[in-house]
Amino acid sequence: MKRVDRTSLVAGLVTIGLGVLLLVDQLGAIDLGFGYTPSAVLAGLGAILVASGLERG
């Protein structure tokens, strides 16, 4: 059985999370602004970097 690729796993979860967040905004349930969106995106990218680093470390 192949080892789980944690970078792809975390990147996928981050993409799903951000996609759901943006979809909810598009549907009008919430109103995201510049106060939160860049932070969420950067946090997601940070999570991908951490996962990649742990996988190699």
Next chain:
Amino acid sequence: MDSRARVDDASAMTSPDDNLTPGDPLRAGGEAPPPGPETAPTAEMPPDSPRRLTRSRDDRFIGGVAGGLGRYFGVDPILFRIGFVVLSFFGGTGLLAYLVLLAFVPADGPPGETGASRGVTVAGAIILGVVALAVLGPPIVVLGPGLFVLGVLALLGVLLWRAVGGDLGDDPARIAGRVALAGLLALGIVGAALGVGFVAAAGGGAVIAGLAIAAGVVLVATAFVGGARWLIVPALVLVLPLAVVTAADIDLDGSFGQRHYRPASVSELTPVYDVGMGELVLDLRDVDFPPGRTDVDVEVGVGQARVLAPDDVCVTSDVSIGVGHADVLDEEDRGIDLAFATGQPVPSPDSTLHVNADVGVGEFRVERAGFDGFAACR
């Protein structure tokens, strides 16, 4: 664990500068690193020597900055490349950071090969950085002309580095090919991102979000059968422009270009004046407003809106701007996520024009020739 993996593990322990995995699908070109001083301990770099951040000569698209960072931190260089692109969308800091690292981080390999023109490179990068900051000014423009200027400056920086920096012994044709390939790749990514952003702003945001979720599901599913890391970039190309459009609340659902409206009476007013992208001028100087409050809504996706008010009417406003500048009878504010209100919040017996403005990215102004501030409001 096979013998190759053991060699890699040993190399990672004894030479921390190289943590890249041979054959990694994210590695540029998918090639294994050539044997040499980066993949094995050498006399020049003993096993217990401190880690040193250098630009990579072997793993690079432009200057080897991302390759060097990936090797230093032990992660895929493409993640840093993505990071630089992403930060370029958020104020252009990615390009500035890349220029700074390009200038101050030395290239790997024997010293002296690239050191002769290093001072000139540093000076050039500093000048370009200062020029970029001066052009952008506060607040830094996220999209539009500011990004274009940053792109041009980055290109100039790369050309300057190529002209005075290292790689003097490289094959010029190979350098030109790599630069052209990197440029085409960057152009393709930026073009795709702009296209996605346009579709999202034109009303397809929910579809884009759905595609991003689907890409995420595929990433998760493939993670258990080896992974599909190449899908990370397309997924980000979907998510990032949508994030910008969402944060700025850009709505291009409307007309494009210049729109000039000049109603002659209150009966000719329409509930909403909107333009998707462009300039909207609403000239209300011929309108004789009745006592009490008259509401006018102005919506602009990307661009400028100007409302010309009569001299004898009280003007109040509620302005919402994603990124930009508001100027209502010389009361100004600028920045991101602007919620700007002027005038009296209580009902007034005067003839009152109340403007509700919603601008994604751009400027909103209310002007009148005989300016008397809010003196007409009681």
